[in-house]
């Protein structure tokens with residue numbers, strides 16, 4: 001994400017990254033600095049690189065984050081940042097455990113996968129996998145939630161649709177790379193946040209995961225990948241990312257983020273940038289800032 005500044009969620013004003021005064025009541029400057037630095041250091045989620053999560057979310061957000069100068073709300077970026085830190089801790093703790101491949105164990109490359117899904121070349125990275133005698137028996141993914149793990153898990157502890165898509169995509173790419181993956185491979189998406197909940201991922205084919213509708217969206221994963229892949233292809237050919245983002249539907253509006261009925265847009269870090277692009281006329285009644293949260297600065 002080319003972060004050039006921040007949106008203050010209490011005032012809706014924009015501030016350049018070095019304007020710590022304007023963001024003084026939003027987040028400590030050291031945390032703002034970490035988020036900005038991590039953004040610059042990210043070598044994976046850049047340009048037109050497709051990853052297995054590119055079609056699990058709002059394509060408009062992806063184009064905005066990758067190509068437009070952004071003023072994100074940093075509070076919306078904190079949970080993913082914490083999630084990344086958790087992954088580093090877990091990888092260190094699992095270092096040296098027999099049979100486990102984690103980033104610090106086999107090296108970052110050992111956790112990376114690449115290949116083709118839905119007609120697009122893409123890469124991915126798994127958190128941990130267990131192998132015995134060269135056969136992959138288990139794949140794990142850790143999902144971090146600041147809102148509490150139990151809120152995101154159904155009574156049967158079946159993984160959420162988006163986790164089913166992601167883990168199966170990683171499994172399929174592993175196989176494409178020539179890895180032997182057990183037909184009964186266990187796939188667990190651990191949801192972490194207050195408590196730890198292991199959610200089971202059923203084995204699905206490429207066609208099956210492509211037909212899943214994540215977050216209650218009216219679009220399938222295959223369709224979302226097409227929107228992203230085609231947008232990226234047009235950008236590669238020299239079309240303006242701004243006009244491409246403008247032309248994309250507001251996918252996040254009908255993607256439900258929580259059982260309380262909040263949408264993906266409510267937790268979108270670049271909602272302000274998205275609204276600037278337009279297309280929100282009919283959504284104008286939805287307030288961007290909750291009134292009770294406005295504070296004097």
Ligand code: SF4
Pocket residue numbers: 058060061062064249250251252253264265266268269270271274275
């Ligand atoms: S505000 Fe909603 S529609 Fe706009 S980029 Fe974010 S998630 Fe997508």
